[in-house]
Amino acid sequence: MKAEQQYIDLFTQYEDLIRSHSSGILNRPRTEAFNDFERLGFPSVEHEDYKYTDVAQAFAPDYGINLKRIDIPVNPYDVFCCDVPNLSTALYFIVNDSFYDKAEPHVKLPEGVYAGGLKAFTEAYPEVAGRYYGKAAACSHDGIIALNTMLIQDGFVIYVPEGVVVERPIQLVNIFRSDVDTMANRRILVIMGARSQAKLLVCDHSMDDVKFLSTQVVEIFAGQESRFDFYDLEESSESTTRFASFHVKQEASSNVLVNGITLNNGLTRNNYYIELNGEYAESTLCGMSILDMEQQVDTYSHIIHAVPNCTSNELFKNVLNDRSVGAFSGRILVKEGAQKTTAYQTNRNLLATREARMYSKPQLEIYADDVKCSHGMTTGQLDEDALFYLQSRGIPKEEARMMLSVAFTADVVDNVRLERLKERLHNLVEKRFRGELAQCAGCRGCK
Amino acid sequence: MVLEIKNLHANINGKEILKGINLSINKGEIHAIMGPNGSGKSTLSSVLVGNPAFEVTEGEVIYEGKDLLELSPEDRSREGIFLSFQYPVEIPGVSMVNFMRAAVNEHRKYKNLEPISATDFLKLMREKRDIVEMDSKLAGRSVNEGFSGGEKKRNEIFQMAMLEPKLAILDETDSGLDIDALRVVANGVNTLRTPENATIVITHYQRLLDYIKPDVVHVLYNGRIVKTGGPELSLELEEKGYDWLKEEV
Numbered sequence: 212m213k214a215e216q217q218y219i220d221l222f223t224q225y226e227d228l229i230r231s232h233s234s235g236i237l238n239r240p241r242t243e244a245f246n247d248f249e250r251l252g253f254p255s256v257e258h259e260d261y262k263y264t265d266v267a268q269a270f271a272p273d274y275g276i277n278l279k280r281i282d283i284p285v286n287p288y289d290v291f292c293c294d295v296p297n298l299s300t301a302l303y304f305i306v307n308d309s310f311y312d313k314a315e316p317h318v319k320l321p322e323g324v325y326a327g328g329l330k331a332f333t334e335a336y337p338e339v340a341g342r343y344y345g346k347a348a349a350c351s352h353d354g355i356i357a358l359n360t361m362l363i364q365d366g367f368v369i370y371v372p373e374g375v376v377v378e379r380p381i382q383l384v385n386i387f388r389s390d391v392d393t394m395a396n397r398r399i400l401v402i403m404g405a406r407s408q409a410k411l412l413v414c415d416h417s418m419d420d421v422k423f424l425s426t427q428v429v430e431i432f433a434g435q436e437s438r439f440d441f442y443d444l445e446e447s448s449e450s451t452t453r454f455a456s457f458h459v460k461q462e463a464s465s466n467v468l469v470n471g472i473t474l475n476n477g478l479t480r481n482n483y484y485i486e487l488n489g490e491y492a493e494s495t496l497c498g499m500s501i502l503d504m505e506q507q508v509d510t511y512s513h514i515i516h517a518v519p520n521c522t523s524n525e526l527f528k529n530v531l532n533d534r535s536v537g538a539f540s541g542r543i544l545v546k547e548g549a550q551k552t553t554a555y556q557t558n559r560n561l562l563a564t565r566e567a568r569m570y571s572k573p574q575l576e577i578y579a580d581d582v583k584c585s586h587g588m589t590t591g592q593l594d595e596d597a598l599f600y601l602q603s604r605g606i607p608k609e610e611a612r613m614m615l616s617v618a619f620t621a622d623v624v625d626n627v628r629l630e631r632l633k634e635r636l637h638n639l640v641e642k643r644f645r646g647e648l649a650q651c652a653g654c655r656g657c658k
Numbered sequence: 659m660v661l662e663i664k665n666l667h668a669n670i671n672g673k674e675i676l677k678g679i680n681l682s683i684n685k686g687e688i689h690a691i692m693g694p695n696g697s698g699k700s701t702l703s704s705v706l707v708g709n710p711a712f713e714v715t716e717g718e719v720i721y722e723g724k725d726l727l728e729l730s731p732e733d734r735s736r737e738g739i740f741l742s743f744q745y746p747v748e749i750p751g752v753s754m755v756n757f758m759r760a761a762v763n764e765h766r767k768y769k770n771l772e773p774i775s776a777t778d779f780l781k782l783m784r785e786k787r788d789i790v791e792m793d794s795k796l797a798g799r800s801v802n803e804g805f806s807g808g809e810k811k812r813n814e815i816f817q818m819a820m821l822e823p824k825l826a827i828l829d830e831t832d833s834g835l836d837i838d839a840l841r842v843v844a845n846g847v848n849t850l851r852t853p854e855n856a857t858i859v860i861t862h863y864q865r866l867l868d869y870i871k872p873d874v875v876h877v878l879y880n881g882r883i884v885k886t887g888g889p890e891l892s893l894e895l896e897e898k899g900y901d902w903l904k905e906e907v
Binding site: 594596597599600601602603604605606607608610614615617618619621622 | 707708709710730731732734735736741743746747749750751752756757760761764765768800801817821
C-alpha cells in the first residue's frame, strides 16, 4: 500500500467529522487540498529537492490523529517548565495539534492584538482570516502542505494591526504528549499590519518516548515597514519527525528575521520560502543544528527577490556527530528587474566523525545585472591549530573541542534580537555540546 | 634545574629536524636560542609544548624532575610551560575573557583550587593587561581575531602574565613588531621575570636581546646546538652573521 493511501482513506472516512470540529475558513480549501494531495502524493526521493529525506517512509507508519478533538487532560501552564525561562513572554500552548484555550497567559498584549487559537480567530475575524489563511502556503505543488491543509483543525495566530508594537515577546510551545504514536498537523498564521512589530518564539517539545510526526505550516505576512522576529527552537526527541514549511511574504521596507535552531530531534525537514515583494524589504534567514546519533536535519530554502532594493542574508550551520546527516539546499532567485539586490548566503558545516554526512547545494539564479550576491559553503573539521592553541593554555582537548564547536555556531545565535533569549540560547547550545540536553529539559521539569 | 634536554631528535612528516639537542636551563635564567632560518628553532619550541605535528624519535626532556614528553599539551601548560606562539591563531567566536577564564580555572583545578571568583578574575585581567599596555577592548573580542601583528604578540605576553609560567618560551616574539611594541613586549617579559622562573627566547636577531638580556646564548644550526656562549655571542652574530659559524661547523 502506498504511504498516501491511509491518509486518503482517513480523510474520505472522516471528512465530515473534521469539518464539524473546524471553522468555515479552515474548511474552505479542504476539498481542493485533498484533491491536490491525491494528485501529488508525498514528494519522492527521486525529486531533486527531496533526495536526502524519504518522506513516504516517514509517513508510512500508523499514527493516531486526534480527529475527535479529545480534551487535553492536563493544564500545560501547570506542568510545563520552559527551557527558556525568565523571558516573561506571553505564553501559549499547542498540545499535539490543539490550541490550549482553557487558560491564558497572565499578561496583556496591546489593544487590538490577537494571539491565540487559529480556529477561534477564523470565527472571530473571518474577513481578515479569509484574506490570509492559506494564501502563502500553496497546496497545488506540495503534497505535505496539501495534507496539512486537508487535515488541519486548529493552530495559532498572531495578528498585529497597523502601527501596533508588541514589546513583549510571544511564545508558543508545541508539545507532543501521548501514550501512542501520534501525528499532529500544526499551523501558524502571522499577520503583521503596516508598521507593526512583534517577536515570536516557538519551542517544539516531545514529552513521551513514543513516535511523533508533525506537519507544520507557518505563514507570515509582513506588511509595509513591519518588523517581525521568528525564533524556532526545536528540542524534541529522537523519535520525533517533523516536516515544517515556513512561508514569508514581505512588503516594502519590512524586516523579518527567521532563526531556526535544532538542538534535539529525530528527522527534521525545514522548507523556507521567503518572498521579498516590496522594495527595501530585508530578510534574515538563519539556522543551525547540532546533530548526533542518527539525527537528521534537511534544510531547504528558496528566497525570491521579486523587486529592486531588497536585502537577504542567509546563514545556516550544522554540527554533525556520530552517523547524523545534514542537508542544505539554498536557492536564491533574483528576478528580472530586481536591481540593487543584496543577497548573501552562507552554509558552514562541521563534521566531527567520518560517518557523519553533509550534503550542501547553493543555487543562485540571477536575472538582474546590478546586484550584490554571494554564496559560500564549507564542510570540514575543527581547526587543529586552534585546538592546539587552546590546549597549550591548559584547556583539555575535549573542552577545547567544545569551546570551538560553541564558537562555530555563535554567529547564528548572535542573530537573535532578544538579549535574554540570546544569552539563554548560548547557554543551551553549550549544554547541548556538553551532552546535558540529551532530553528536553522541559520534560524533566514535568515528570 | 628547570629543564634538561638530552639528545633530542624530532621529525615532521618523516623529515628529521632536530638531530640531537642538549640543553640545560636553571631557575632564574634567560636563554636565547638563535640561528638561521630552518635551523630547527621553532620545531624545538613546538616539541617542548607537545605539538602533535612533531614526532620525537629519540632523547628525553626532563622538566622539574618529570618526563615532559609523557605529558599532554594541556598538562604541560598546567605544569608551568608557556609558549608565546610565533603565529598566534585567530579563534572567531571564542572571547578572550572566556578563553582566559577557562585557562586560569583549568590551572587552578590542577592545583586543587576553587574556580576564581568573577570579581577576582576581572581584577586579574585588568592588572595583567596593564603589564602589556593592552587595550581593554581587545579583551572583549574574540581570541586574536582581527588583531594586528603587534596586538597578537602583546596578547601572547598578556596570556603569559595571566598564567605565570615557570618556563616561558618566546618564539620569534619580536617578528612583526615595531620598536614601540617591541619595548612594551620586552618590558612585559622583564616584569614577569622572577628568580623562580626561566625563559627561552627564540630569535633570529639581536634586536630583542637589547631589551631582554640573556644569561646564555645558544646557536642552533641544522638541528643541533653548535655554539653556546654568553651575551657577547649574540652581538658577535649580529655583527658577523651566521656564515662564519656554518663554516666552523
